[in-house]
Amino acid sequence: MALLEIKNLQIEFEVGGVVRRAVDRLSLSVEPGETVCLVGESGCGKSVTALSIARLLPSPPARYSGGQIWLNGREVLCMARGQLRKIRGAVVSYVFQNPAASLHPAFRIGSQIKESLRLHRPREASEFEVVRLLKWVGIPAPELRRNDYPHQLSGGLQQRAMIALALASRPKLLVADEPTTALDVTIQAQILELLHTLKGTLGMSILLITHNLGIVGGMADRVAVMYAGRIVESAPALDLLRRPLHPYSRALIQSVPRLGNHEQRLVAIPGQVPSLDAMPAGCRFHPRCSQVQPDCAGKAPVLIEVETQHWVRCPYWALRPATGEPKDAK
Amino acid sequence: MSLLGLAARDGRTKGREVNLLEVKELKVHFPVQRGWFGRNRDYLKAVDGVSFTIAAGETLGLVGESGCGKTTLGRAVVRLIEPTSGRILFDGEDITEMRRSKLRLRRRHFQMIFQDPYGSLDPHQTINQILGEALAVHKAFRHPVNRRNRAEELLRAVGLDPGCLLRYPHEFSGGQRQRIGIARALAVEPRLIVGDEPVSALDASVQAQIINLLSDLQRERGLAYLFIAHDLAVVEHISRRTIVMYLGKIVELADAKTLCRAPKHPYTQALISAVPVIGPDSRHKRILLSGEVPSPVNPPPGCPFHPRCPIAEARCRLEPPVLRETAPGHLAACHLAK
Numbered sequence: 001m002a003l004l005e006i007k008n009l010q011i012e013f014e015v016g017g018v019v020r021r022a023v024d025r026l027s028l029s030v031e032p033g034e035t036v037c038l039v040g041e042s043g044c045g046k047s048v049t050a051l052s053i054a055r056l057l058p059s060p061p062a063r064y065s066g067g068q069i070w071l072n073g074r075e076v077l078c079m080a081r082g083q084l085r086k087i088r089g090a091v092v093s094y095v096f097q098n099p100a101a102s103l104h105p106a107f108r109i110g111s112q113i114k115e116s117l118r119l120h121r122p123r124e125a126s127e128f129e130v131v132r133l134l135k136w137v138g139i140p141a142p143e144l145r146r147n148d149y150p151h152q153l154s155g156g157l158q159q160r161a162m163i164a165l166a167l168a169s170r171p172k173l174l175v176a177d178e179p180t181t182a183l184d185v186t187i188q189a190q191i192l193e194l195l196h197t198l199k200g201t202l203g204m205s206i207l208l209i210t211h212n213l214g215i216v217g218g219m220a221d222r223v224a225v226m227y228a229g230r231i232v233e234s235a236p237a238l239d240l241l242r243r244p245l246h247p248y249s250r251a252l253i254q255s256v257p258r259l260g261n262h263e264q265r266l267v268a269i270p271g272q273v274p275s276l277d278a279m280p281a282g283c284r285f286h287p288r289c290s291q292v293q294p295d296c297a298g299k300a301p302v303l304i305e306v307e308t309q310h311w312v313r314c315p316y317w318a319l320r321p322a323t324g325e326p327k328d329a330k
Numbered sequence: 331m332s333l334l335g336l337a338a339r340d341g342r343t344k345g346r347e348v349n350l351l352e353v354k355e356l357k358v359h360f361p362v363q364r365g366w367f368g369r370n371r372d373y374l375k376a377v378d379g380v381s382f383t384i385a386a387g388e389t390l391g392l393v394g395e396s397g398c399g400k401t402t403l404g405r406a407v408v409r410l411i412e413p414t415s416g417r418i419l420f421d422g423e424d425i426t427e428m429r430r431s432k433l434r435l436r437r438r439h440f441q442m443i444f445q446d447p448y449g450s451l452d453p454h455q456t457i458n459q460i461l462g463e464a465l466a467v468h469k470a471f472r473h474p475v476n477r478r479n480r481a482e483e484l485l486r487a488v489g490l491d492p493g494c495l496l497r498y499p500h501e502f503s504g505g506q507r508q509r510i511g512i513a514r515a516l517a518v519e520p521r522l523i524v525g526d527e528p529v530s531a532l533d534a535s536v537q538a539q540i541i542n543l544l545s546d547l548q549r550e551r552g553l554a555y556l557f558i559a560h561d562l563a564v565v566e567h568i569s570r571r572t573i574v575m576y577l578g579k580i581v582e583l584a585d586a587k588t589l590c591r592a593p594k595h596p597y598t599q600a601l602i603s604a605v606p607v608i609g610p611d612s613r614h615k616r617i618l619l620s621g622e623v624p625s626p627v628n629p630p631p632g633c634p635f636h637p638r639c640p641i642a643e644a645r646c647r648l649e650p651p652v653l654r655e656t657a658p659g660h661l662a663a664c665h666l667a668k
Contacts, residue, residue: 041533041534042504042533154622156622184395184396185395185560185561185562185605186395186601186618187395188606189618193616212606213534213608214605214607215606217606217608218606241608252534252535253608256537256538256563257538257563257564257566259562259563259590260587260590260591266538266541266567268536268538269539272505272506273533273535
């Protein structure tokens, strides 16, 4: 049984009487021990999806207008407050993009971690366990560092403290929402390595939300690409990176400059991500698509399984030979 | 020095290719107060003795991690931050100690594009006012009608609809705002544009559009860029030569392609290996650097990179390396670079 199974999730925001749908009939699953990447540009609904798993979206304005979220065998959307409290932390923990904003500025990091331990694992809530957790996430001199306030740590160390805090409750699922976007590349490499190792030792699952396709290959088992509130392609990670089938995934991969790739011009996607109140009819990518067909504006395409486990929301995926494989990738 | 200056001025008059910008031993030190009532003054050496040149029409990339001084350097070059010492020659003319009034006239020739397309446009001004102000300050187009025509022309040049002149910045997306920022920089027909992370805040699909736009504008107008970014792949794509900075110093300077193919400094090597690559095996062959960038107030003695360097030797802890030419046009500041 999947640890997380989202079925046909719809999330709407109502502001000033106008209803905007941010997530449209989204289905996604994460198996135990698996890393799933949710990739998309800003505004595509990936963070909203992530927050909905523990029902963290403020409601109103957010509204779950359809679908189900099954987490660890129980349905989240109909849970009462008390039940929600039990799954938050214990089953699902979060690591966000900006650790400085996620850690409490007025408490020492050690005491913040200890608070989480007291809540979730009261028997082990000791200074010893705090130090052990900080050591785990690679914070040097944890006996001293636990007495630091968040502002005394660098961005990379703050993110490590944040991960220690998220893991203190021993969650089954770690949702990492752009965990390395605010960090430098060398620190990003360290943090990704850390997440990967911890996943192995703890046997947890990770849902990694990112806009950076570059970090997918080394981390993910499966990838789902989102565009304008919908999943447009989902596949095993290597499949998707080698042979992206949806025109959007293909264009996204091609538009990123690569080291050692000396093409004169980048293949840019024309136009911009549509805003929530002006969603194009039919396929939402059709105004920017390079292989658009006459009926793309008419009917909304559905996800079709074109190969085992490889789903694409485009009926014309086979039109052009898939040339997504970067030339320099070995 | 005077000879160099003369040669440069001579070059300008004869129209030969000459360095548009020449930066010599530039230092920017910020005082940091410590102890009781700031009795002990320390200095944060944000930029510590940096020299480079940019030829007309060339793009020089500048990469480094946060806190390495790349933004300070970019701003000091156009004197938005006053340098502590060193020389900046623009087109052979020393602008380091130029009076403000005169500097303002010269600024027409070097403009800046900023990282944050939200913070760098005044939300209370229409696009027309934003562009018009740049034109007015530089007395380029005195008549309002001319100014308006010029503004429309600029919007077309950056791929925006000239009809949106009367709209406000909040009505545009991030990518469109960055285009407006570029239009503002272009307004006075500069010869050098300093771009401080101009594409870092943008999504992948929009980032490619802006990079292509910058290349097109360069080809059409012969612009030179100092392109500051933390993303090596972007810098390699757009630049002819690239500088890598670490703790206020240049650690490597080389042709952009060479730098990425055969980096000589261990820091550059680690930086390149940390760049996420789209592909199935992006986690192999990574050199993981331990630790983080040390504080620039108290940089380590010897080579500033030695505490994180995988190949550091005894002398790296004592002797600071000098930036030396290891191959024609390839400079590296490492004792062990060959």
